[in-house]
Amino acid sequence: MPLPISVILISLNEAHHMDAVLKNLSGWAEKVFLVDSFSVDDTVDIALAHGVHVVQRRFRDFGDQWNYALENLPVDTPWTMKIDPDERLSDDLKSEIASVIQNGAATGYAFNRRLWFMGRPMPVRQPVVRIWRTGKCRFSDVIVNEHPIVAGDVETLAGEMEHHDSPNLHHWFDKQNKYITAEAMAQFRGDNLSVAPRLTGSALERRMWLKQNFWRLPGRFILMQLYFLFGLGAWRAGKVGWIWSRLRTDLYRSQQYKLYEMQLAGSEYAMVATGTGTPHPGAIQADAS
Numbered sequence: 001m002p003l004p005i006s007v008i009l010i011s012l013n014e015a016h017h018m019d020a021v022l023k024n025l026s027g028w029a030e031k032v033f034l035v036d037s038f039s040v041d042d043t044v045d046i047a048l049a050h051g052v053h054v055v056q057r058r059f060r061d062f063g064d065q066w067n068y069a070l071e072n073l074p075v076d077t078p079w080t081m082k083i084d085p086d087e088r089l090s091d092d093l094k095s096e097i098a099s100v101i102q103n104g105a106a107t108g109y110a111f112n113r114r115l116w117f118m119g120r121p122m123p124v125r126q127p128v129v130r131i132w133r134t135g136k137c138r139f140s141d142v143i144v145n146e147h148p149i150v151a152g153d154v155e156t157l158a159g160e161m162e163h164h165d166s167p168n169l170h171h172w173f174d175k176q177n178k179y180i181t182a183e184a185m186a187q188f189r190g191d192n193l194s195v196a197p198r199l200t201g202s203a204l205e206r207r208m209w210l211k212q213n214f215w216r217l218p219g220r221f222i223l224m225q226l227y228f229l230f231g232l233g234a235w236r237a238g239k240v241g242w243i244w245s246r247l248r249t250d251l252y253r254s255q256q257y258k259l260y261e262m263q264l265a266g267s268e269y270a271m272v273a274t275g276t277g278t279p280h281p282g283a284i285q286a287d288a289s
Contacts, residue, residue: 002030003098005079006134008069009034012059012276015041016167017085022050024088030077035069035286040277048282056279057286061143061182070137072286080134082148086164087113093159097131100157107152108132113161117244118169121162123233124244127203128161129154140194144182147194147204172247180251184258185268215256225249 007029009021025032032052036044037059047054055073059065070080079101083089089097093111100109109131115124132150139146166172195202197209214220225245228234234241262268279285 002027003079003101004077005029005081005097005101005131006031006033006073006075006077007081007083008032008066008073008075009083009085010037010062010065010069011035011039011043011047011085012037013039013041013043014085015039015043015046016171017164018043018046019050021083021085021088022047022052025083026050028089028094029081031075033069033073033075035065035073036280036283037065038276038279044280044283054280054283055286056283059276062146063139063141063143066139066146066148067141068286070139075134078134079131080137081131083130084163086166088162088164090160090162093157093161096157096159100155101131104155105153106155107136108148108150108154109157110154111157111159111161113163115244116162116164117237118240120237120240122241122244123236124228125160125232126163127156130161142191142194143186144179145194149195176251177254180255181258181269181271184255184262185271187255187259188262188268214252221249221253224252 007025009032011018011034022032032050034044034047034052034054036047036054036056038056044054044056053073057065057068066082096111097109100106108129110127110129112125113128115122115126117124129148129150132148133152136151137148139148166175193208193211195204195208197212198205199209200206201209214224217223225248228245228248229242234245237244258269
């Protein structure tokens with residue numbers, strides 16, 4: 001019997017992941033919702049074939065899209081969960097979630113997400129908050145790398161989620177390039193971070209402090225690659241781990257170069273939406289403008 005939980009995804013051209021993630025959720029979650037940004041591939045067709053409630057809405061930024069989903073989707077289950085199309089729940093994590101939402105007292109739950117890169121499992125894990133009592137969460141109002149802010153206690157589970165990221169490096173470069181452009185634009189504008197940065201605060205506040213002050217550190221890119229290799233243990237994945245560590249570090253370099261270019265020009269990039277198609281007749285239209 002499905003759990004009393006609604007799973008929400010957002011998407012743009014995620015057909016390469018959609019069937020696998022929905023099969024992973026089939027029979028486990030009571031309801032699945034998708035907010036799609038007018039994909040041009042088969043994302044919506046696959047979702048509809050799985051019985052997913054699909055809404056299409058123009059994408060502004062990640063925080064805005066997630067908060068729209070929380071505020072407007074007809075979620076009537078006691079629990080809500082966020083999943084990205086490239087993520088899969090392990091059987092152990094599914095069982096653990098089933099136990100805590102029936103017997104646990106916390107408002108939200110976090111667990112580790114294990115990275116897969118170049119088709120290989122990596123010894124790289126990231127804690128993520130993904131489950132909360134319905135109505136007890138909002139997302140940080142940022143254009144990229146949004147965080148769920150849960151109004152209450154958050155406990156951490158032992159099970160893991162798999163993060164399959166991109167099907168190949170070509171796709172990975174395209175996706176990451178968009179993310180670092182958005183981060184550079186937010187930095188150029190002086191946008192607020194997800195939460196107020198504080199070195200002695202919560203894990204998220206410390207993370208925001210590091211994000212704010214990273215750019216002042218001497219030798220920061222060397223330190224970052226060493227952190228990826230040895231702090232996160234990517235060296236244990238051999239050459240794939242070294243490649244990931246190098247490429248992740250290069251992303252931060254590219255972000256700084258993009259910021260510098262915008263500072264020289266005195267204006268941010270004029271971004272043009274790409275990869276978005278026409279409204280799908282089987283999806284509910286939130287706005288098609």
